[in-house]
Amino acid sequence: MSLAERKAVAAAIDELHDGKAEQSSVTDAARAVLEDSQERGGGICMQHIDKIYPGNATKALDDFNLDVKPGEMVVLLGGSGCGKSTALRSLSGLEDIQAGRIMVGGQDVTSVPANKRNMAMVFQAYSLFPHMTAVQNVEFGLEIRGLSFKERHRIAMEKLELVGLVDQATKFTQQMSGGQQQRVALARALAISPRVLLLDEPLSALDAKVRVQLREEIRRIQVETGTTTVFVTHDQEEALSVADRIGVMNHGRIEQIDAPQTLYQRPSTEYVATFIGVTNRLPAASNGDEALVFGRCVPLIEGSARGDEVTALIRPEALTIDTSGRTSAIGEKAQVQSIHFLGSHIRVDAVLKDEVWTRANGGKPLEVTVQCSSTGAPDGLAVGGDVTIVPLPVPALAV
Ligand SMILES: Nc1ncnc2c1ncn2[C@@H]1O[C@H](COP(=O)(O)OP(=O)(O)OP(=O)(O)O)[C@@H](O)[C@H]1O
Ligand SMILES: [Mg+2]
Structure with a gap:
């Protein structure tokens, strides 16, 4: 959450205390947004996570460990089925885990439900509401958090500006290109000022040129907002170009995690050496x-x-x-x-x-x-x- 945003939410809460705003317009959720924003930039620590899907003989995550520093972007890279999406979904609370502990910003969130973890996820499929305009899509998460119209519109427009779509705000998302829709999805994710941003192959449905453009933008925005981010991709070049560190996954665990250059120049296993480059x-x-x-x-x-x-x-x-x-x-x-x-x-x-x-x-x-x-x-x-x-x-x- 930017300083301006933080001030706005704080002002909204003050308004509530002064009795100027209706209870319905600024709720406890808005207060939680503010509190969580103080935690934002908090790192992630996933320790000894096991995940077994019902009916599967093998573990999708097998003693999986991941540390992400506050404000860092870690990219998870690995072959199909190695557990990248499962790692993200477990972190966000969308999947139950059978063993291990998940800490965010120093807080144990292992048994906190997904909607209370204050994380935002962007998927390969844009999953926008087609009957809503770009700005309405971005406002949606703020509306269910109880922010007033004025406040959520202001934040939504700020996020659309961040992704370069202010002039498209009133367009229905079904009238937008794939790249534009994914920008809206990104703005929507950022609008709630998540502590953690999770990106699961957000660019894989886009053509090569838009992919490169958008990955640079995602990185710029991530650095600008200081949001702790885990980014999953199949694409080595994408990983090498945007990551602070890359974790190469194999059979449900990270085989090596290092800065892109280190990973490329000093792979610690044959799998990593042959997977990258x-x-x-x-x-x-x-x-x-x-x-x-x-x-x-x-x-x-x-x-x-x-x-x-x-x-x-x-x-x-x-x-x-x-x-x-x-x-x-x-x-x-x-x-x-x-x-x-x-x-x-x-x-x-x-x-x-x-x-x-x-x-x-x-x-x-x-x-x-x-x-x-x-x-x-x-x-x-x-x-x-x-x-x-x-x-x-x-x-x-x-x-
Ligand atoms: N809902 C599910 N039910 C049962 N098994 C699942 C489910 N989701 C994933 N799996 C299995 O768990 C393992 C890890 O899957 P996951 O989706 O995390 O892989 P991934 O690394 O994201 O692969 P991809 O690159 O293809 O997206 C795979 O063996 C997969 O078949
Ligand atoms: Mg996946």
């Missing part, structure tokens, strides 16, 4: 601190496996291509299969030439993907050409 799986020998990959010593991430036959997980940009044909102890000969020009960079797919790699790969030629900047591509790079793949000394995970 492209990863080459290259045979290597490791002493736990360093690995020998194609004759090059590569530093290893903590927790890496050791042994003479491990797999180093190496990003495409941590490999370089040499087209000079020079013989060297460092690097491995390969043949270029395809070259993809991607604007700012080039992605090259190649297969290793030495039969030893094919045998080690179960009889299939070992494919390697290399990425270089489009201005830094070596001369003579061509499909079918022979090249040498050379690892860079960038930290990698060995498994």
